[in-house]
Amino acid sequence: MASRRLLWVVLGLAVVLVLGTVAYRRFLYHEFVGTVIQSPEPAFDFELMSAEGPVRLSDFRGKVVILFFGYTHCPDVCPTTLAKLAKVMEYLDNDAQQVQVLMISVDPDRDSPEVVQSYASHFYPSFIGLTGTPEQIQEVATKYGIYYKKREGTSESGYLVDHTASLILIDPEGYVKLIFPSVVPEDEEYLKAMAEDIRYILRH
Amino acid sequence: MSRQVYYFMYGFLGLIFLGAVAFKVFQPIQVLPRIRLAPGFTLYDAQGNPVTSEDMRGRIALYGFWAARCRGCEQVLPTMTYVAKHLPEQPEWQAGDLDIAFVIIDVDPERDGPVLAEYTQRLRQETGQSWFFVTHPDVRYLKTVVGGGFEVFFAKQGDVVEVDPKYIIVDGWGIIRGEYAYQTIEPNHRRLLRHLNVLAQEIHNSKGAARVAYEAAHLFLCYAK
Numbered sequence: 043m044a045s046r047r048l049l050w051v052v053l054g055l056a057v058v059l060v061l062g063t064v065a066y067r068r069f070l071y072h073e074f075v076g077t078v079i080q081s082p083e084p085a086f087d088f089e090l091m092s093a094e095g096p097v098r099l100s101d102f103r104g105k106v107v108i109l110f111f112g113y114t115h116c117p118d119v120c121p122t123t124l125a126k127l128a129k130v131m132e133y134l135d136n137d138a139q140q141v142q143v144l145m146i147s148v149d150p151d152r153d154s155p156e157v158v159q160s161y162a163s164h165f166y167p168s169f170i171g172l173t174g175t176p177e178q179i180q181e182v183a184t185k186y187g188i189y190y191k192k193r194e195g196t197s198e199s200g201y202l203v204d205h206t207a208s209l210i211l212i213d214p215e216g217y218v219k220l221i222f223p224s225v226v227p228e229d230e231e232y233l234k235a236m237a238e239d240i241r242y243i244l245r246h
Numbered sequence: 247m248s249r250q251v252y253y254f255m256y257g258f259l260g261l262i263f264l265g266a267v268a269f270k271v272f273q274p275i276q277v278l279p280r281i282r283l284a285p286g287f288t289l290y291d292a293q294g295n296p297v298t299s300e301d302m303r304g305r306i307a308l309y310g311f312w313a314a315r316c317r318g319c320e321q322v323l324p325t326m327t328y329v330a331k332h333l334p335e336q337p338e339w340q341a342g343d344l345d346i347a348f349v350i351i352d353v354d355p356e357r358d359g360p361v362l363a364e365y366t367q368r369l370r371q372e373t374g375q376s377w378f379f380v381t382h383p384d385v386r387y388l389k390t391v392v393g394g395g396f397e398v399f400f401a402k403q404g405d406v407v408e409v410d411p412k413y414i415i416v417d418g419w420g421i422i423r424g425e426y427a428y429q430t431i432e433p434n435h436r437r438l439l440r441h442l443n444v445l446a447q448e449i450h451n452s453k454g455a456a457r458v459a460y461e462a463a464h465l466f467l468c469y470a471k
Contacts, residue, residue: 083282191298
């Protein structure tokens with residue numbers, strides 16, 4: 043009798059342990075590929091110009107926002123990063139509606155709101171391109187840890203702009219939550235893991 | 247027999263529970279918080295070479311804010327020099343595989359230009375660490391970086407520059423991991439050394455299975471005091 047009761051206890055414990063572990067891995071613990079920031083203060087709220095008028099970061103409360111700083115004459119890192127982000131949006135499927143990618147121009151002299159918008163939406167229809175006065179761009183870029191600098195006479199089209207190309211993810215409550223590295227790895231696994239990170243943030 | 251097994255089971259579960267509580271209370275793993283993004287910047291050293299936030303990527307940087315004639319920043323150079331000298335004695339830094347930069351942002355560019363080269367040279371020799379004394383001719387830009395980005399207040403008051411004393415630790419990702427604005431019972435140079443050791447520990451150990459424990463320490467806010 044005693045041994046049967048013991049069996050039940052052990053079985054019960056085993057079930058609890060397994061369920062607990064599964065629940066922990068499934069619902070509580072998620073290993074992010076991006077670097078997590080637990081910022082006590084909300085992300086810097088900016089207002090910049092889109093092709094359809096002024097846009098504030100806080101307009102997108104309730105969505106995951108991904109910030110990317112780049113420019114339309116950018117020969118390498120910008121098109122590849124945006125193409126990868128478009129791929130991530132595809133992996134997100136229905137959840138992609140809850141995600142807003144904002145491309146902010148670090149070349150406000152050449153990128154008008156219309157130019158940067160048509161460039162951004164070329165990669166994915168919902169991407170928004172933003173620009174502003176040089177002072178506005180300087181402030182926003184500085185606040186988000188983005189370095190950028192013109193290199194005069196370095197290309198046939200005039201000049202290139204060196205810039206930090208990390209991706210900054212802002213959660214639906216408006217806090218900076220994740221950073222993805224400057225050069226997002228090319229492989230599919232990484233892009234899928236990025237999509238999982240975003241999904242996790244949307245669900246929690 | 248069976249009663250003993252029960253006791254064993256309860257004891258086992260109790261241990262797990264106590265372990266979780268002890269993890270939170272005794273904090274066997276401590277970390278520095280990931281506070282927010284450090285600002286991006288292009289500043290210039292005494293020779294006019296650009297020093298940017300990208301140059302600091304991949305290495306730890308300790309920032310101090312300073313002017314040759316200032317009120318509030320008198321302790322900045324002595325404190326950072328002490329840290330630079332004694333860092334190699336810290337247990338986690340003895341491996342010598344970590345890169346750190348000591349960055350002084352000068353908030354009085356009009357006057358301090360010439361002295362920067364001299365200071366850089368002297369502190370490099372004295373401590374054997376890599377030092378940067380940087381500034382920017384445009385004070386408005388300095389305000390954007392120092393005031394807006396690092397959140398350090400400074401203002402010119404007649405002949406001196408008033409500077410809020412503050413030290414900032416930024417990790418290789420460009421994330422602010424420590425801000426030290428107030429003097430505590432533990433002097434700043436001790437606290438900075440201890441915290442840099444905690445950061446080095448995380449960089450060395452947070453791999454594989456231990457990464458889960460370190461991330462849990464972040465989640466449970468097991469921050470170094």
